[in-house]
Amino acid sequence: MSPVIEVRNLRKTYGAGDTAVHALRGLDLTVEKGEYIAIMGASGSGKSTLLNILGCLDVPSSGKYLLDGIDTGEFDEEQLSLLRNRKIGFVFQSFNLVPRTTALANVELPLVYAGVRRAQRRERALAALDLVGLKERTHHRPNELSGGQQQRVAIARALVTSPAIVLADEPTGNLDTESSREVLGILDRLNASGRTVVLITHEDEVAAHAMRTVRVVDGSVQTGGVAGVLV
Amino acid sequence: MRLFEIAAFAVRGLTANKMRSGLTTLGILIGVASVILLIAVGNGASSAVQQSIAGLGTNILTISPQRAQPGSTVKPLTTADAAALVGPDSPDVKYASPVVSAQATAGYGTTSYAISQFIGSDPRYFDTTNSAVAQGNLFSDNDVQQARKVVVIGATVATQLFPGTDPVGKSMLVNNIPFTVIGVLAAKGSSGLQDADDMAVAPLTTTQNALTGYGSLSQIVVQARSADALPNAQAQVTTILNGRHKVTQTADYRILSQDQLLTARTATTETFTVLLASVAAISLLVGGIGITNIMLVTVTERIREIGIRKAVGAPRSSILGQFLIEATLLSLFGGFLGVAAGVIGSRFTIAGIQPVLVPSSVLLAFAVSALIGLFFGSYPASRAAKLRPIEALRHE
C-alpha cells in the first residue's frame, strides 16, 4: 500500500535574485495512512510552507508531492480545488472562518462546494458541530464565539467532508490550556477513527499526542526522527 | 454545484454587511439620479424659454431702439411713434403699445423687495403678453390718461411683499412713491433663467413720471391683426418709422418678430444646455469613480474570504459567479433606485425650473453606472479568484 503523503526533494523559494528566501531546501517526507505526526522546528524553518503545500494551498518551486500515490504537480486548478474539498481538511492557527456567517453555515461551506444536498448538508454539519461539542452554538457568528470555540468550528469544517488527511498549523497556538486540551482531544479521536493527522506545534506536550515527531531544520527534515510517544 | 447555491451565497454576502451594501447602493443611486436630474433641468430650462416665447403669440412684433452706430444719430422711440403706428396707413396693425421698463424697489410695511422688471405701458400690453388677472382688475386707458398711481403686480411680487394678505387695494411704495395695487397677475412660472412673475405693470404715464423719465421708450410692442398679416404689418411699420425717423441707410431701431426672438433665445439656451450636459458628464464621471472606489474596497476587503472559500475547495467559477451576482444585484438595485430618485426629483421645481426628463439620459446613466458597478465588482474578484489560496489568505 502506498503512503498517503510522499514528498521528494521538495523546494520552495520565495522571491528571486539576492532577496530570494529558500524556505524549503530539498525536503523528503513520507506519511503512512492513519499516522499522527507532529512537525516541530524553529520559527522560520519552513513548517508552515510545507504544510501549505501538503494542503494544496500552495505549490512547490520544485520537487514531487504524491498524494495517495498521485503526483499533484500534474493537477490543474480545478482538480486541486476538488482535492482540497474531498481529501484534505485544513485547520489554521488563525481559524479563518468566514466573517459574519454562522458557525453552521461555516461548517456547511465545504459541503456546498461538494454539491451535497441541503438536508443532508445540514445533518452532517450538525453532526460535525456535535462532535466538537458546539451543538449549542450553531447559530452564533465568529465574533460571538471564543477563540477556542472558533477553532472547534474550524475543526468541524475540516472534518465535515470526512477527509483522509487532516492538516493543522499550530491549531492550539492561540488557545489557552483548557481549549488546547479540547482541540487536541478532538484530533486524537479523529486519528483513532482512522484519519491521518499532521500538525505543527512548538509545544512538546502537544507533540506528545502524535505517534511521531518530524523536526524541520532550515527547510529540510532532520534525520533520525524521534519517536515522541512519551517525552 | 448549482447556480442557486451560488446566488444564495451572493445574497448572504450582501445581507451580511448591510452597511457596506447600503453605501454601495447609495453611491450608484446618487450617480444615476444626479445625472438624470441635471440633464432634465437643462432640458426643462430650454423648453420653458421656448414655451414662454411661443406664449407671446405669433402675431407680435417688438420694436426696440438700436444702439448708436458711429456716424449716425439715433432718434429715441417715442409715445408719438407708437401712436403713429396705428392708423389708415397701417391697416394690418391692430395695436401698438409703448413700453418703458426699469428696476424698482417696492416696499410695503416693513418689507421691501427689488422688482426686477417694473413696466409702464397701456392696457393692450396685457393682451399682447397673454397676461391674465388673478385678483382685482387691470388698469384702463383712463388710468393712463390721468396718470393714476395704480399698479398690477406679478405673482412673485405678491408673495414677497404681501405674504398672507390680499394685496388688492393696498398701498405699496415704489421708489418711495405710493402706488395702489389694483390687481395681481396669474402666475406664469419661470421662463428658464428669469422669473416671469417678478414684475409689476403700471400706466405708461405714471411710470415715466415716477421712474423712467420721458426719454426713449424701451420697446413698442405691435400686435398684427393676425399671424398671416404679420409680414404686411412689419412692412407698414417699417415705412412709417423710416418716415418719422428720416432713415436713409441703416435704421435706428430694430424690429424682431416672435420667430426671430425664438431663434435668438434658442441659441442662448443651447449654450446653457451644453453647459449642463458637461456638468452631467462630470457628475457621471465622479459617480463612476465613486462606484469604482467602493466596489474595489468591497472586493479587496473580501480577498481573505475568497482565500477561505478556495481553501475549503471552492472552484474558481463559483467564486466568480458569486461576486458577479453580488455586483449585478447591487448595480441594478442602485441603478433602479437612482432612476426612481431622478424621476421623482424631476417632478419638483428646481431653482425655478421645471425639469423635463430626457429618456435617453435615464438609459445612459443607468447603463453606465450598472456597467461600472458590474466591472469593478467582478473584475478584482476574478483576479483574486486566480490567486493561490494561501496568497489570498495572506492578503492584507
Ligand SMILES: Nc1ncnc2c1ncn2[C@@H]1O[C@H](COP(=O)(O)OP(=O)(O)OP(=O)(O)O)[C@@H](O)[C@H]1O
Ligand atoms: N509569502 C512569503 N514571501 C516571502 N517569504 C516567505 C513567505 N512565506 C514565508 N516566507 C519565508 O519563508 C521562511 C519559512 O516560513 P514559514 O512560515 O514556513 O516558517 P514556520 O516554520 O512556519 O515559522 P513559524 O514557526 O514562526 O510559524 C521564513 O523565512 C519566511 O520569512
Ligand SMILES: [Mg+2]
Ligand atoms: Mg508557521
